[in-house]
Amino acid sequence: MLTPAAAPRHLPSLKKLLRQCRSIQRLNQLHAHLLVHGSLSVASDLLASYCALSASVTAGYGAICHARRMFDGILDPDRVMYNTITRAYCNSDCPREALRLHRCMLRRGVLPNEFTLPFVVKACTRAQAWDNALAVHGVALKLGFVGQVFVANALLHSYASAGSLGDSRRFFDEMAGRNVVSWNSMIGGYAQAGDTREACALFGEMRRQGFLGDEFTLASLLLACSQEGNLEFGRLVHCLMLVSGSPVDLILGGALVDMYSKCGDLCMARRCFEMMPIKSVVSWTSMLCAQTKHGSVDAARCWFDHMPERNTVSWNTMISCYVQRGQYHEALDLYKQMQSHGPAPDEATLVPVLSACGRIGDLTVGKMVHLYIRDNIHNPDISLINSLLDMYAKCGQVDTAIRLFREMCNRNVVSWNVIIGGLAMHGRALDAITFFRSMVRNTSPDGITFVALLSSCSHGGLLETGQHYFESMRHVYNVKHEVEHYACMVDLLGRRGHLEKAVCLIKEMPMKPDVVVWGALLGACRIHGNVKIGKQVIKQLLELEGISGGLFVLISNLLYETNQWEDMKRLRKLMKERGTRKDMGVSSIEINNSIHEFGVEDIRHESSSEIYAVVDQLSYHLISVHPLAVHPEELCVVE
Numbered sequence: 001m002l003t004p005a006a007a008p009r010h011l012p013s014l015k016k017l018l019r020q021c022r023s024i025q026r027l028n029q030l031h032a033h034l035l036v037h038g039s040l041s042v043a044s045d046l047l048a049s050y051c052a053l054s055a056s057v058t059a060g061y062g063a064i065c066h067a068r069r070m071f072d073g074i075l076d077p078d079r080v081m082y083n084t085i086t087r088a089y090c091n092s093d094c095p096r097e098a099l100r101l102h103r104c105m106l107r108r109g110v111l112p113n114e115f116t117l118p119f120v121v122k123a124c125t126r127a128q129a130w131d132n133a134l135a136v137h138g139v140a141l142k143l144g145f146v147g148q149v150f151v152a153n154a155l156l157h158s159y160a161s162a163g164s165l166g167d168s169r170r171f172f173d174e175m176a177g178r179n180v181v182s183w184n185s186m187i188g189g190y191a192q193a194g195d196t197r198e199a200c201a202l203f204g205e206m207r208r209q210g211f212l213g214d215e216f217t218l219a220s221l222l223l224a225c226s227q228e229g230n231l232e233f234g235r236l237v238h239c240l241m242l243v244s245g246s247p248v249d250l251i252l253g254g255a256l257v258d259m260y261s262k263c264g265d266l267c268m269a270r271r272c273f274e275m276m277p278i279k280s281v282v283s284w285t286s287m288l289c290a291q292t293k294h295g296s297v298d299a300a301r302c303w304f305d306h307m308p309e310r311n312t313v314s315w316n317t318m319i320s321c322y323v324q325r326g327q328y329h330e331a332l333d334l335y336k337q338m339q340s341h342g343p344a345p346d347e348a349t350l351v352p353v354l355s356a357c358g359r360i361g362d363l364t365v366g367k368m369v370h371l372y373i374r375d376n377i378h379n380p381d382i383s384l385i386n387s388l389l390d391m392y393a394k395c396g397q398v399d400t401a402i403r404l405f406r407e408m409c410n411r412n413v414v415s416w417n418v419i420i421g422g423l424a425m426h427g428r429a430l431d432a433i434t435f436f437r438s439m440v441r442n443t444s445p446d447g448i449t450f451v452a453l454l455s456s457c458s459h460g461g462l463l464e465t466g467q468h469y470f471e472s473m474r475h476v477y478n479v480k481h482e483v484e485h486y487a488c489m490v491d492l493l494g495r496r497g498h499l500e501k502a503v504c505l506i507k508e509m510p511m512k513p514d515v516v517v518w519g520a521l522l523g524a525c526r527i528h529g530n531v532k533i534g535k536q537v538i539k540q541l542l543e544l545e546g547i548s549g550g551l552f553v554l555i556s557n558l559l560y561e562t563n564q565w566e567d568m569k570r571l572r573k574l575m576k577e578r579g580t581r582k583d584m585g586v587s588s589i590e591i592n593n594s595i596h597e598f599g600v601e602d603i604r605h606e607s608s609s610e611i612y613a614v615v616d617q618l619s620y621h622l623i624s625v626h627p628l629a630v631h632p633e634e635l636c637v638v639e
Contacts, residue, residue, distance in 0.1 A: 064088055079105075083116050090123040098123035099132055112139065114148040121154035125161050133158045153181045160189030180211055188220040194227035215252050222255040231263035248275065254283045261290030281309045288314055292321035312343045320352045328356035332365055347377060347384045354387040358394035366391045386414045393422025413443055421452035429460025436469075440477070447482055454488035458495060466492045483509070487516045494524025499533050515541065 071077060071085050082105045089098035102120045105112065112120070117140050124133035137155055140146040146155070152175050159168035172178075172186045183206045190199035199221060206213065218241055225234035238256060246252065253276035260269035269290050273283060284307045291300035304310070304318045315338045322331035335353045338345060345353075350369055357366035370388060373380055385408060392401040405411070405419050416439040423432040436453050439445060445453075450473050457466030470489050473479045486509050493502040502521055506513050518541050525534035 087119045090119040095123040095126040114145045117151045118154040125158040130162045157185045184216045191220040191224035196224040196228045196230050199224040219255040222259040226259045226262040234259045257286045264294045281311050285314045315342050316348045323352040323356050328360045331356040351387045354391040358391040363395040389418045398422045417448045424452045424456030429456040432456035451484045458492040463496050491520040
């Protein structure tokens with residue numbers, strides 16, 4: 001055991017021991033030994049050892065806490081100690097603490113050097129404290145360190161990360177000395193912004209000045225191609241890699257897979273993936289994203305099932321794919337599997353899950369997601385709250401949606417649109433107008449707002465109000481009329497029987513009317529029995545591509561109700577030639593937390609035989625109990 005007198009002779013050994021410590025327990029033992037024997041002349045090395053351990057996963061938080069307690073106990077810490085603890089906080093989950101230490105350092109009169117400032121700037125970047133980065137830039141200028149390449153590179157990266165490409169480019173052009181990191185920071189900034197042209201131009205200038213790019217340069221160029229969907233230049237970068245003999249490591253291999261995936265070349269993406277010597281979960285997920293965007297849902301699910309490892313992004317990608325393709329039940333089934341066997345769902349998971357719940361009216365799962373958000377998501381993003389509002393509104397719980405809306409601290413235009421659209425969906429036109437009037441006091445409406453508002457006026461029969469807001473769109477709120485707004489107005493005029501005005505409005509449209517506009521007018525013709533205009537609309541509809549089976553049936557019904565037998569036969573023949581069928585109307589019911597769907601003469605349900613048997617029993621029961629309530633023709637059929 002060392003004595004205080006003997007300690008100085010063993011300082012080299014102590015320092016070696018400190019550097020070799022790989023566990024916080026062992027380091028604490030050495031610290032205790034030094035405290036007992038009154039030898040803390042190796043305080044700087046001890047602090048450095050704690051800070052070095054803070055980078056490990058197992059000892060990170062505990063080590064940095066020990067380091068901070070030790071640092072706070074030092075009466076007069078020098079610049080080396082400040083640099084050490086600042087660097088540890090910069091690389092931790094608390095980068096703002098590095099900024100507080102830097103301010104404390106300046107107040108104590110300890111000036112930073114060229115080793116201090118890069119870590120402080122990095123902390124500003126990680127904490128997105130852009131005002132602090134400007135202040136540090138000023139300190140660097142005042143102390144004459146802005147010419148140091150490491151300080152300059154840190155500032156350049158900070159400006160690029162903040163999206164201030166103009167400022168970062170001016171700073172880059174003024175740099176006296178640059179290295180590969182300087183060029184990579186600037187090219188990476190343009191790549192993140194999706195500016196392939198500038199990234200490529202800068203890469204060409206870099207080569208002309210004699211700098212050879214590394215894997216990070218090439219990865220940034222591939223990223224720029226991915227962002228812009230520029231497959232042609234992406235192939236050129238790939239060729240450059242092959243010609244220059246650049247090793248396709250995990251970074252470059254993943255960048256190639258990502259570039260080809262996002263540019264839609266699944267074949268090359270798969271080839272690059274298979275050539276990678278080591279495949280990470282990120283690479284597997286990039287291929288999954290490619291399958292969901294440019295392939296089939298079944299192919300994507302097959303790839304997902306064969307992934308050796310899945311992260312949150314993998315699960316989110318597959319769930320979102322199901323929702324985007326309208327396979328809502330499959331999305332919810334996969335979400336339940338994720339809860340059981342996968343990582344914890346995050347906000348990006350829950351947004352599409354809530355959308356699926358709203359689409360099929362699964363209020364039970366929607367409420368469970370709400371509880372999960374309340375218990376696990378601290379300070380949820382506004383987009384998640386908007387999805388929650390939308391789910392409740394579509395599931396018929398519009399008053400719950402309104403209550404949540406009123407509890408929101410911050411609202412955006414989407415929040416207002418969801419509530420107004422929900423009220424319109426449930427026929428509460430006057431409430432929708434009231435919310436719109438509240439909205440315009442603080443938030444500017446957009447085109448989606450007016451679609452919801454005009455739709456509510458249409459369902460509520462508020463013709464004058466709808467006309468007022470349609471005219472106000474352009475003159476008061478500076479919102480351009482789109483085809484959806486015209487469709488709402490045609491529907492509104494048609495429901496009220498103003499078919500001639502609806503036709504005039506269609507003629508005044510600055511764009512070509514689509515199926516929705518003509519369909520709204522056709523529905524009004526059927527309601528009011530206007531055969532003359534109905535035939536004109538039918539002619540227009542038959543000239544359009546992509547007319548749905550539902551519209552064919554609507555036309556057929558109009559012809560039938562007006563005794564146009566020959567025309568109806570010709571239409572039925574046309575439907576048969578085109579292979580057009582009307583999708584079956586589906587209703588749903590929730591029983592014991594499960595959603596059951598059914599339609600007319602539907603036999604898809606596993607218990608359909610039992611269901612129809614019960615329906616028959618109910619019919620016989622009604623006939624026997626209330627025979628006069630049944631139509632005489634129905635009685636004859638039963639007998």
